[in-house]
Every structure is written in C-alpha cells, then in structure tokens.
Amino acid sequence: MRDFWRALSRNRLAVIGGVVVAVLGLLAVLAPAIAPSDPNRPDVRKILDSPSSRHLLGTDQLGRDVLSRMLFGARVSLAVGFVSVGIAATIGILLGSAAGYHGGMVDAAIMRVVDLMLVFPRFFLLLAVLAFLKPSIWTIMAVIGLTGWMGVARLVRAEFLALKEREFVLWSQSVGASAFRIIWRHILPNAMAPVLVAMTLGIPAAILTESGLSFLGLGVQPPHATWGNILNEGKDAIELAWWLSVYPGIAILVTVLSYNLLGEGIRDALDPRLRQRAGRVVSRGR
C-alpha cells in the first residue's frame, strides 16, 4: 500500500491530475455557495454580455451568468460520471465475479451476453434508447451505466480466474464457506486493483458521453445547465458570443484530462507493484 502511494506521488502528471480532480470536486460541491448568481435566472437586460468583472464568463442568450451555469454544470457532469460508472462497476463486478468464480455454463452464458452488448456501438445504442425515454439526468446516468459495464466484467472475470486457484480460496472452501462469502470477503478485495483503474478512467469517458449527448440535445435538457448544453445553446450565437463556445469546452477538456492523468498514474503505480505483490497477497478478514 505504501509502495503504491510512493509510486503514485512520484508521477508528477498524475499528481497534477489528482489535484485538479479534487479542486473540481470541491467546486462542484460548493457550487450553490460560491456561484455569483442564480444559474437559471434570466435577465433580459444582460443578453449576451461579454465577460466582465460582474460576469466573469459573460452571459448567455437569456442573460444568465455563464460562470454560475458552469459551476452547476460541473455538478451535473461529475454526478453523471460517478453514478453511471458506479452502476457500470456494480453490474460488472456482479457478473464478472459470478462468471469467474463459477465457470462452466454460468461463465459461458455471461460471456455471451457481454459479447452481445459489445457488438452494439455505444452511441447508436444510447441514441436508440434515449429517443423514447424522457431525457433527464437520471435516465442519462442509468443508460450510460447500463451500456458500459462490459469492460469491468471482463476484468473482474480475468482476475477471478487467476485468483480462484490460490490456496486461500481452497482453504475457505474446505471449511465450508459459502460461495458468496468467499467471493465477497476473500477474492474480490484482491481483484479490485484493475477495477479501480477502469473506474477512474471510466468517469471521463462518461463525462464525454454525457456532454456529447447534451450537445446533441438528447442529454440533460435545458434549463438545467450542463457543459454540453451550454455549448449547444451557444453554437447558434457563435459570432456574437464566442465565450459560450469556448469556456465549457475548456472545462470538459480539463476535467477529462485530469481524470485520465490520474487514472493512468494509478494504473502505472499499481502495475509493477502488482507483480511484486502477487507473491504476498493474503486474504483479508476471516
């Protein structure tokens, strides 16, 4: 564990990524407190004002403060990122561990389902589903999560296949521990490393997907602010208000970049360590 933190802190880019991630999280949580104005209050006297000291990032077509909208948009994007990855990871862990532990028919069946889901191009599937559901934050979260669990499932299954043969599993089985207990308490904690990497890298992917969908108009609907939304509304006023088309994009870029740097850093820190640790892995709990 200590090796991990040491390796991670030596990776400068990952540390920068981590710091930005933390700052963004803080900004998102504190948005209601630090936003200069109400993000949803239109003010027709201030339509399309360029950035000024009063409105640091300008205003949009309805006179709403862009900075406030972007702060609240951060909440949406991060929430969608975390919740959808949470859903995907949960499904992936459940199915992957079942497949990896039980093997045989269960494994074959689950892997068939994974193969089937992987055949659908993600965006097409999302579009087909979202065409008929009322677009809201919750449907977006659910849908992105439900279409992204396959990678985690495969990772977990691979880890389980490797760990299943270890002594601590045989010991637990010989004293009659239930499958659930063995999976949950013994194997899973040791299998989590690649899952953690996948989740950290899955968040920026989910954020990109959500902003893409919102940009198309099928994601989070106005008046709720999300970065993709602001870009969508702003594109009609490109020549008059460049700030509507620049700042939200930068926000997305910085967020995705930081999470990616952090995720890659975690992956690198875990990787050679993992090889060393493999000889010393001991199950936790009894």
Place this chain on the structure above:
Amino acid sequence: MLAYALRRLLLAVPLLIGITFVSFLVIHLAPGDPVEIQTGDMSQQHSAQAYKALQELYGLDQPLHVRYWNWLSRIVRLDFGRSFAPHGRPVITMIAERLPITLLLNVVELLIIVALAVPIGVLSATRQYSTFDKITTIFVFVGFATPDFWLALLLMILFGVQLGWLPISGLRSLNWEYLTFWQQQWDFLSHLVLPILVATFGGLAGFSRYMRQSMLEVVRQDYIQSARAKGLAERVVIGKHALRNAMLPIVTILGLSLPGLIGGSVIVEWIFAIPGMGQLMVQAAFERDYPVLMGNLVIVSSLTLFANLMADLAYSLVDPRIRVGRRRR
C-alpha cells in the same frame, strides 16, 4: 484455420439473433408508442380514428412476440420497412446510401491515424523522455481529452467563418453542378478536411501511445542487443528488426478499431452535416422514427459483428498462437 473460422461463424449466428432481439426490445419497451406521437396533434375525434387506422397499418395492435416474429421474418429478406418521416422511403435504401459515406470517412481517418501514430510512437520510444516525447505525450493526451464537438465548433469558426478557407457542412457545395470534374473532386476533398481533422485528433492518442509502449518493450529485447552487437546500423536495427515486432500489437489494435469504422463518427457527422449512418441515427432519434432506428441499429451492429469476425480471423492468421492455443484446450 478453417475449423476456427467455421466455429467463429457459428458463434456469430446466435449473436445476430441477439442483436435483432435487443434492438426490438430496446425500442418497444419504451413508454409511449409511435402512433401516439403521430396523432398527438390532431383534434380529439380525428385522432381516435387515425390512431386505430395507424395501429392496424403498422401492426401495432398485435402482441409483442407476434410483432417480433413478423419483423424478424421481414428483415431476413432485408425489408426494414419504411421511414416514418413524410417521405416514407424504404429504410434499407436510406441506409445503403449512407453506408459508403460513413465508411469512407472512417477508413480515411483510420489510415491517417495509423500513418501518423506509427512514426510518432517509434520516435517517442527511441527518444524516450526527450522533449519530443514529452511534447507529443502532452499533445496526445490533450487530443484524447478534447470533446470532438467542441473542437469541431472551434475549427468551424476559425476555418469556416473567419478565414473562409474551408466549407463547414455537407459533402458538396451548392454550386456542385456548375463545377468542372476536377473542381468537383477538389470541392469534395475540401469538405472532408475538417471532419477528418477533428476525428483524427482524438483518435491519435490511443494508437500512438500503444505504438510507443509496444516499441519500448521490443527495444529492450535481447535480439535487439544482438543486432546491435552484430554491428548493424542503428537505423537498420530500429527500422527493420524492432519495428517489425512492434507492429504486431498494432494489428491487434487495428482489429479492435475495425468495429469503430462503422459506429464511431456520430458526432462528427452530425455537426458537419455529413450524410452518414451516424447522422441518420441522430435524426431518427429526434423524430422518433421507429423503423429507421431499429433498422439502423440492427445493420450497424451486424456490420460491427462482421468486422469483429474479420479482425479475429485476420489476427489468427498473423498470430498462430491463437489457433494452436484453442485446439490444445
């Protein structure tokens, strides 16, 4: 080899059925039905009659499994029905028109990415931690993090509106018919520049990182050392021996990218108004165009399945371990 191919083909059949099943389910389980949407604007008395008539026309008054079977038996004959849009064109025709365009866009993008990623990856690996390596790493990471619709927007403003150098939508200018043959080709190409630029910017990251990684592993191998000890020029060592072995994982990644050739360009197509399959899907989603949504989903997924199959077969040709490994188990 043949046995492997046959086995994969056989496995593909239930997947195809699964595709149709999921496509059907995804759309029919949604709340609200398409007829309601079409009759929603009519007055009360008319809408009740229209509702019933449309229901019968589309066979929506029958139970789910009957509808599935009817639909399935039609699509094996490639009859995907007609679009709900006012023009009511056959879905299959609409898709057939757009498939070559999507393929063109994505294939060119893939070729450019490979052409750029290989030298970038090799140079980054051979000059690890140098300025070049650091700059390209940052460039590549940023490229991966940039939302493609945002980049498209910015490039449209810059090149299309402010500089006026490149067209920003569609595949042809309005005065297409009045241009000479060569002018037409040039016009077509200039319409492709921005979309392909946007598409490659993001895709370069994965490929070049992978190439760099692969090259780094290869260069540390013993046979590279013996090649150098033999007195071969560094250029030959890298260019011939190292490169050839580092290319192997590229084939893997190419295989993994094959499915993306069909389904990966949705946003780029939409924002540049390129009439491809992605744009069709977005449009159909807005209009709740049932038959087009289902048909497009089935076809795109089936093509992806086919691409996966091709990739697997090609990969087994390149790496004999795949074939032997299976048989031994």
